[in-house]
Amino acid sequence: MVKDKFTFEEIFEQNERRIHYHLHKLNIRDPHQEFYQEGIVAMWNAYENYQPDKGPLSTYFNFTIRHRLIDLIRKENRRLEMEELAPKEEDAAFESDVYHKASLPASSEGNPAEHITNDFYLWQKVKELLTEKQWKWVRFYIIEGMTLREIAEQEGVSIEAVKSWAKEARKRLRSLDDFGKLLVKEEYP
Template identity: 50%
Template sequence: MNKELQFTFEEIFKQNERRIYYHIHKLRIDDPHQEFYQEGLYAMWNAYKTYQTDKGILSTYFNYIIRNRLIDLYRNKTKQKQHEIFTKSELEALDIHIEKVKEPFLWKMLQSELTENQWKWVNYRIRLEMSVKEIAEVEHVSIDTVKYWGRQVRQRLRNERYRKLLLDRRII
């Protein structure tokens, strides 16, 4: 912190708390669990600690830091949600119609083309419609591991050679 700053963080916070709410509202972020507020508060504290009086106005610096931290958090959360979603509708987007894969024989054929972990992901996520977190708990692995299995399956299902193999076997 720059020694020239003469106010405590508590005083600065009382004067600038509304900035956090302003940016949350301005960015149209729904914050029912106060995650974005917490991130904004942390950003304000960090800005307070790193502020240099000769570089510009404190309020401008707060606005810049808070807004960008909220945007970063929003992007990360959006990306996380997109990675978790892979359900029947996504299979259909890949032209894999779940109605065609209802027969146990066809599931067995699909299973024979996947690794054990890839099959676990397909079985839990698509057939049983479990969340990534639930799969991780059942399999006693990390959430990142389950997401990795899903990325492998997606990559395989999008591969033209693999899709042709499945088409030839009439799985999709």
């Protein structure tokens, strides 16, 4: 066996150029000698695991070194890819978080949603524009925060009926161009 005749240092001195050959062949720039070191480790593993009856040692060195370097290239590419994706994922998570926080009620200080729900004049004007059922949906769903199921149970109707009230209320409020003008009150302090 080769191990009995030669030490690894002797084999390495004779075959070191194989590592440089594969680095060059694979177009690897190796300023920190990471790939070169990986080649040495691959050569050591090939030396340790070599079985003479399977073929020449030089072929086994070439195979092992080349594939180990390719594996390291793939590993490095995955790492770089993850470094590029991580900020994008963080940005997406941040945007999603901002979106969800914007949809949640803020503190009572400066919360426009709270001021709107407490504005009696506004709701009187809205009530005047809607039918009785549409107003029930606005009152229970928007002002009081009930679910569609709770409204349906309270009113003794189906959830689909409550959804229909909501759809018609939205449609009516959107179609009124002067809705904003109706809400402006001159006598409001």
